[in-house]
Amino acid sequence: NYIFRKGDTAVLIKTADALGVSSYHVAERYRLSALMIIGLITIAAIIFFGRRQGVKALIGLAFTVVVIMKFIVPAILAGMSAFGISVIGTFLILAVGLYLAHGLNRKTSIALLSTSLTVLFALVVGELFVRYSYLFGLGSEAAFYLQIAQQGTPINLRGLLLGAIVIGTLGILDDVTTTQTAAIGELRNANPYLSFRKLYRQGMTIGLTAPITALGAL
Numbered sequence: 001n002y003i004f005r006k007g008d009t010a011v012l013i014k015t016a017d018a019l020g021v022s023s024y025h026v027a028e029r030y031r032l033s034a035l036m037i038i039g040l041i042t043i044a045a046i047i048f049f050g051r052r053q054g055v056k057a058l059i060g061l062a063f064t065v066v067v068i069m070k071f072i073v074p075a076i077l078a079g080m081s082a083f084g085i086s087v088i089g090t091f092l093i094l095a096v097g098l099y100l101a102h103g104l105n106r107k108t109s110i111a112l113l114s115t116s117l118t119v120l121f122a123l124v125v126g127e128l129f130v131r132y133s134y135l136f137g138l139g140s141e142a143a144f145y146l147q148i149a150q151q152g153t154p155i156n157l158r159g160l161l162l163g164a165i166v167i168g169t170l171g172i173l174d175d176v177t178t179t180q181t182a183a184i185g186e187l188r189n190a191n192p193y194l195s196f197r198k199l200y201r202q203g204m205t206i207g208l209t210a211p212i213t214a215l216g217a218l
Contacts, residue, residue, distance in 0.1 A: 053101065060097040067093050068167075076160065086163025090119065090170050097174065107181050114177040115170070122169040126162055180207050 004010060009030040016022045046054040072089040076082045094115055102108040184203050187194065194202075 057101045060100045063096055063100070064093045072163075076163075082157075082159035083162045083166075084159075086159075086166050087123065090166050091116065094119070094170060094174065098178065102178060107185055108178075111177045111181040114181065115173045118173050118177070119166060119169055123162075123166060126165045126169075130158065130162060130165075176207070 004026075011027045011030050012024045013027045014022055014024050043058060046058060048054075050057060067089050071092075072085055075085040095112060098108050098112050098115070102111070180203060183206050184199055187199060187202055
């Protein structure tokens with residue numbers, strides 16, 4: 001279904017039959033160059049608008065990639081618990097990423113504590129739902145190929161699924177808890193006489209606005 005012109009670059013897949021005869025077919029367009037340009041534009045925009053905080057956020061992103069590629073993935077391939085390794089990696093990414101992007105202060109510490117508690121809650125709920133739904137992490141083509149590629153060391157796909165849920169939850173909570181903490185802090189500074197109950201109710205109003213708007217759009 002791809003239409004190519006002279007000079008276009010494509011990704012080819014080479015296969016060989018039982019007689020050793022090779023054949024090739026076009027898998028897709030080669031997009032690495034375009035993706036690199038898009039990535040550079042994104043990085044430039046983050047640095048331009050975020051200044052020093054944007055640079056620190058990019059360093060935190062790089063640290064996240066390193067933790068996943070150098071710690072989480074090798075440990076899982078070595079046969080360690082995918083769920084346990086993902087949890088350790090998640091909290092490592094969370095602590096370093098938050099303090100690096102927002103500084104070592106009370107607001108960041110509160111956001112870290114809030115995110116940690118919410119991630120723990122997501123762990124318990126995810127475990128219960130995965131067991132109740134009898135999910136085994138086999139619902140994708142990638143999981144099928146992963147099982148085929150296993151050599152000697154088995155990989156717990158259910159643990160891998162739960163680990164992915166944890167890391168995915170972290171990606172959402174990282175921004176939400178930081179923003180929520182900053183909003184409550186500003187409310188407190190604007191009116192130091194607000195009671196805990198009033199702050200809680202206003203915080204809930206702020207926190208629920210975005211999810212309800214998203215549901216309405218859907």
